[in-house]
Amino acid sequence: MVSKKKKKYSSGEGAQFMTRKAALKKLQLSLKDFRRICILKGIYPREPRNRKRAQKGAGGIKTLYHTKDIKFLLHEPIIWKLRELKVYQQKIRRARAMREYKQMKKFLRDYPDINIDHIVKERYPTFVDALRDLDDCLTLCFLFSTFPSLKKVPRDQSMLCRRLTVEFMHAVIAAKALRKVFVSVKGYYYQVELEGQTITWIVPHHFSFQPQSKDEVDFKIMSTFVEFYTMMLGFVNFKLYHSLNLVYPPKLTAAFTADDKELIDEQAYVAERIAAMNLSLARVQGANDGEELPEMDIFNAEDEDPQKLEEAKLEAEKVKKLKTMFKGLKFFINREVPREPLVFIIRCFGGEVSWDKDHFVGATFDETDESIAYQIVDRPTMDKQYLSRYYVQPQWVFDSVNARTLLPINKYLMGAVLPPHLSPFVDKIKDQVYIPPEEKALIDPNFKPLDDDQSGSDIEEASDEDKEDVEEDSEEEDAEAALAKQYQQEVQEDSDSGDEDDDIEPEKKKLAKEKKKAMAVTAGIPHKEHPYQKEIEDKQAFRLREKLVRKKHRNLYKSMKAGQEKRKKEIWLLRKKRRLHDEKVKEEKKAEKRKQRTAALEASA
Numbered sequence: 001m002v003s004k005k006k007k008k009y010s011s012g013e014g015a016q017f018m019t020r021k022a023a024l025k026k027l028q029l030s031l032k033d034f035r036r037i038c039i040l041k042g043i044y045p046r047e048p049r050n051r052k053r054a055q056k057g058a059g060g061i062k063t064l065y066h067t068k069d070i071k072f073l074l075h076e077p078i079i080w081k082l083r084e085l086k087v088y089q090q091k092i093r094r095a096r097a098m099r100e101y102k103q104m105k106k107f108l109r110d111y112p113d114i115n116i117d118h119i120v121k122e123r124y125p126t127f128v129d130a131l132r133d134l135d136d137c138l139t140l141c142f143l144f145s146t147f148p149s150l151k152k153v154p155r156d157q158s159m160l161c162r163r164l165t166v167e168f169m170h171a172v173i174a175a176k177a178l179r180k181v182f183v184s185v186k187g188y189y190y191q192v193e194l195e196g197q198t199i200t201w202i203v204p205h206h207f208s209f210q211p212q213s214k215d216e217v218d219f220k221i222m223s224t225f226v227e228f229y230t231m232m233l234g235f236v237n238f239k240l241y242h243s244l245n246l247v248y249p250p251k252l253t254a255a256f257t258a259d260d261k262e263l264i265d266e267q268a269y270v271a272e273r274i275a276a277m278n279l280s281l282a283r284v285q286g287a288n289d290g291e292e293l294p295e296m297d298i299f300n301a302e303d304e305d306p307q308k309l310e311e312a313k314l315e316a317e318k319v320k321k322l323k324t325m326f327k328g329l330k331f332f333i334n335r336e337v338p339r340e341p342l343v344f345i346i347r348c349f350g351g352e353v354s355w356d357k358d359h360f361v362g363a364t365f366d367e368t369d370e371s372i373a374y375q376i377v378d379r380p381t382m383d384k385q386y387l388s389r390y391y392v393q394p395q396w397v398f399d400s401v402n403a404r405t406l407l408p409i410n411k412y413l414m415g416a417v418l419p420p421h422l423s424p425f426v427d428k429i430k431d432q433v434y435i436p437p438e439e440k441a442l443i444d445p446n447f448k449p450l451d452d453d454q455s456g457s458d459i460e461e462a463s464d465e466d467k468e469d470v471e472e473d474s475e476e477e478d479a480e481a482a483l484a485k486q487y488q489q490e491v492q493e494d495s496d497s498g499d500e501d502d503d504i505e506p507e508k509k510k511l512a513k514e515k516k517k518a519m520a521v522t523a524g525i526p527h528k529e530h531p532y533q534k535e536i537e538d539k540q541a542f543r544l545r546e547k548l549v550r551k552k553h554r555n556l557y558k559s560m561k562a563g564q565e566k567r568k569k570e571i572w573l574l575r576k577k578r579r580l581h582d583e584k585v586k587e588e589k590k591a592e593k594r595k596q597r598t599a600a601l602e603a604s605a
Contacts, residue, residue: 009056010396016052017046020063023070033082040119040223041076042068081114088112120232127239130232131197137229138201141165144226148209152219157226164233169344170250171240174281176323178348181341181398188341189425193241200425216327250274258282276362277343278353322404326351329373330431335359336378337394345397383480396419403442432567434574 009015018026024034038044046064048054054063056555073079088107095104124130145162146265149155172178172192179198180191187204241248252273273279333339335356346353357363365372372389376397385391402424411419422439440447530536549557 001543002110008228009053013048013050013054014056016067017048018044018067018070019055020065023065026070027073027079029079029082033086037073037076037078037082039221040078040116040228041073042123043073050080053535078114078116078119081112083113085112116228116231117469120235124232124235127236128195128197130236132195132345134197134199134233134236135201136167137232138165138199140222140226141229141233142201143202144222146204146206146209147180153223157230160230161226161290162275163271164230164237166277167237167248168233168240169239169277170247170274170281171244172278173344173347174244174246176238176348176350178345179319180425181345181401182425183398184423191425203341206340215287217310244344244499245284247282247284253282255278276360277340277347278362278364318404322401323349325349325400325404325406329466330354330365330369330371332365332367332369332372332375332389334375334377334379337376342376342394342397345401373505377414393418431569432564434571436578437487 017141020031024031027034027037029037043065046066048064051058051061051064054064088111092104092107095101095107102233104253120130124133142165144153144158145165147153147158149158150438172194175194177192177194178190179193180189182189187202189200189202191198191200193199208273223497238248241250274281328348329351331342331346331351331353332354333342333353339355339360352364354363354365354369356367367375370386372386374390374392375386376394377391378394382391390409391414392412393414393416395418396407396409399412399419399421400407402422410416413462420436420438422436422442426433435443437447546557
């Protein structure tokens, strides 16, 4: 009996992958609906090991998906809803073609929505899973909250993003969870810590919207992502508010007067005050209004490192102080300063903040209040100033948060040249990282920057490290050759002395004994150790270990070494830039002093 011939590509990579065209045929969906369902379900194209085998012998490069992912989509209820919508769209097109506009408006008004609640629960079974994947969600929602009404981005979606992001910021304020902030050309970077998870996102600057061409940005695809992310962020906000004993949807504790009721709508009033982020939200009845800070648990485990426990304890103490850093301080924000980022940061750390009531709603006190401690300005001078407060620039707030203490204000006063704004998002575990002098001064209080006279020579030495390394390598190679030559000579002498001992005659032995009796003590020659002996031995041992790397790990090791060399080069370039900058500043200072001296001499003459 002849066995049945196995069909080609029925197993292995040929059966594991499916092209997009085959997936569309299997699911009976259009490309537009297929893209939408893939975004909602989190399915993305895959890269096979052997593309020709995965494409069943077909040439070219095709978009491939896992077959099991496409089979997984077959059981999704939304697919049936998309097929129903396809029929609904045909009815709308028919009514438009027949000029039955009344019927077409009815179809558009009753257009069914797709519910994706079950997809969010399916992709994120627990609250921690959702928090872990919240970075992109927040970044995209904050971006869309700044968009106007576009063709592919409906106004309702932008307004929903704005409402959800404001609710999330209120939750961060109530939890005092903000840890790091940074300002760059891209926007404001924020990092919070919720339920033990670190979340980092970007908020764009408040500039006017610049239209983009369709070739550069596909707003339809981004809008589909936002459709899922808004549902996800709604779930997260609901859970956060309930864990913080806050009423959801958020409500204000302060009641408004009868005049406000007559002038404006109550819902619009509450929405504007919540967006101001300057008032406390209502809590659940019976909940404790005071914030309870849980104390750190200390376990007496023998296996735990006491040094790590002490570091964790110190970190917890720093975070506890950081949460109340601005407590009892009043801030006033000038009109030229971005209001929302500073209000969010100051309120996260217990401070009170206000602004000009004509600028935005929600101001709690006026500029004439004598209890204001700091006024944040971004202009060189002011006509009217109060002696009871400090006038600082906005960077002082950001740098104080990153330093976890109130920094001295002498470098941040109105009109002063600001120090460099350092990024707090630096991985302390990595050793090959360039640390500027300003950051070293923050880390180590005893660190003193180099003087102008000393900076040139020291920075020159730092920039010439590679040359010194090359010279040291050549010296080490010469030392290795000298040691090898000395070793061969000693071995040769030992072998010669051994042969001579066998051939010595008895008379010569007697003479040798007499000579030994006549021996005298003379000054010895001290043995000089090679200064690079230990480094040479370590380098030789390291080269031997490199040869022992397995073949399958050799490429990984080479890429790792290449990365180290690349980072070393980047550090060298940064040091060179800093050296050139310092030299330029030094020359400018000298030129300024020379100019002042010349002016003084001319005035005296």
